[in-house]
Amino acid sequence: MILSSDDLPMFFAPDHAALATRLRAAAPAIAAVEQLPDPAARDRAAAAALGAAGLFELCVPPSSSRALCLARELLGYVSPRADSIFAVQGLGTHPIALAGTPAQRAALPAFASGARIAAFALTEPEAGSDVGAIATRATPTADGYVLDGDKLFISNLGIADHAAVFARLGDALAAFWVPLDRPGITVTPQTPIAAHPLGALALRGVAVPHDARIGEPGQGMKLALQTLDAFRVSVGAAAVGMARRALDEALGFVRARVQFGKPLAEQPLVQAHLADMAVDLDAARLLVLRAAYANDCAKPAVGGPAVGGGGEVEGAGARAARSALIAIAKLGATEAAQRVIDRAVQLFGGRGVMAGAVVEELYRAIRPLRIYEGTSEIQRTIIGRALAKGTP
Numbered sequence: 001m002i003l004s005s006d007d008l009p010m011f012f013a014p015d016h017a018a019l020a021t022r023l024r025a026a027a028p029a030i031a032a033v034e035q036l037p038d039p040a041a042r043d044r045a046a047a048a049a050l051g052a053a054g055l056f057e058l059c060v061p062p063s064s065s066r067a068l069c070l071a072r073e074l075l076g077y078v079s080p081r082a083d084s085i086f087a088v089q090g091l092g093t094h095p096i097a098l099a100g101t102p103a104q105r106a107a108l109p110a111f112a113s114g115a116r117i118a119a120f121a122l123t124e125p126e127a128g129s130d131v132g133a134i135a136t137r138a139t140p141t142a143d144g145y146v147l148d149g150d151k152l153f154i155s156n157l158g159i160a161d162h163a164a165v166f167a168r169l170g171d172a173l174a175a176f177w178v179p180l181d182r183p184g185i186t187v188t189p190q191t192p193i194a195a196h197p198l199g200a201l202a203l204r205g206v207a208v209p210h211d212a213r214i215g216e217p218g219q220g221m222k223l224a225l226q227t228l229d230a231f232r233v234s235v236g237a238a239a240v241g242m243a244r245r246a247l248d249e250a251l252g253f254v255r256a257r258v259q260f261g262k263p264l265a266e267q268p269l270v271q272a273h274l275a276d277m278a279v280d281l282d283a284a285r286l287l288v289l290r291a292a293y294a295n296d297c298a299k300p301a302v303g304g305p306a307v308g309g310g311g312e313v314e315g316a317g318a319r320a321a322r323s324a325l326i327a328i329a330k331l332g333a334t335e336a337a338q339r340v341i342d343r344a345v346q347l348f349g350g351r352g353v354m355a356g357a358v359v360e361e362l363y364r365a366i367r368p369l370r371i372y373e374g375t376s377e378i379q380r381t382i383i384g385r386a387l388a389k390g391t392p
């Protein structure tokens, strides 16, 4: 089954069943994008299909962590390309949802509809896991700011109209909402192993007005971390979707493929692979849903009601404990999905490593999820630090 909210009802609210039905209905049009003969047209077509299905409304701003996870579980299953475009639309616009001025927020409906596409530009050549090393500089001028620097590995570049750009302003970081057609901006495409729009962004004397700044001058780091925190668990959900697809593909194959006079599915060692895949998949989904539920209980989603916490401000201890749950979900689900997909490739034998096989595409698609939005090592650091400090 592609997606359901029925099997773990304790994690879901009644409206999630309707959302799951809506997501399944949108799936065929999104999946069809991968059949377009021109690969270069697929990123824009995937963005258009997401917009036509109204799915960006689920991430601009996120209606709830569980809704975001349901959407990414489906998208991971049907189209890892669409999944990445969807997630980055949310990441790119979230700083505005968190701290934008009324005029900046007025632009959000165009992103919620898919008429415009956003990017989130944090990483730099010398600032990857170490976000504090960001060197892009914002220099104040009479009219606003001038931005200079380089960003690397920025998703949605090539199809994006605007980016949330993080830059050093004085001693601290600030966030800026930058139209990507400004003079001084160069986008250079990058080609990852996965189907995923990606590019490098060079900013050379890019002038932006005062009202391009998002939030207060020193608020950039907080906005970046809050944005990543809001979306990190959903990376695990996308991984679950990809792993479920791999298991379904593998099941279809081993039931049909006959060797030694019977279907592979009847071989005990093949069944052992399937069992291990099912355990990894279920454990991953449980970790993700637990963290998503905790997110939704902790505080209202932007513009939405809390499900259980009453909307009160979360204390530092509870916050640290929730961060650890999110890190456990991201780490556990992405690593488990990699194992599930690797087993699926193994069960396909030679067919599993042929270019264009679904499991071969999943094998490439899953890999970046263990790297972006905090590598597995960074998630282990968060979890280990919380344990060492005695965070409950």
Ligand SMILES: Cc1cc2nc3c(=O)[nH]c(=O)nc-3n(C[C@H](O)[C@H](O)[C@H](O)COP(=O)(O)OP(=O)(O)OC[C@H]3O[C@@H](n4cnc5c(N)ncnc54)[C@H](O)[C@@H]3O)c2cc1C
Pocket (backbone or CB within 6 Å): 088, 119, 120, 121, 122, 123, 127, 128, 129, 130, 152, 153, 154, 155, 156, 192, 196, 198, 368, 371, 372, 373, 374, 375, 376, 377, 378, 381
């Ligand atoms: C497909 C893809 C899409 C991306 N999209 C975006 C995007 O849209 N916007 C954006 O801003 N960025 C994006 N990124 C960048 C991504 O967030 C970074 O690649 C990631 O944070 C790691 O940074 P890095 O590549 O510089 O690796 P580094 O930070 O240099 O790390 C290299 C290795 O060292 C390990 N390491 C680093 N520090 C430690 C430590 N303290 N302890 C132990 N190990 C450590 C890492 O875990 C990793 O294994 C994307 C990356 C990819 C691959």
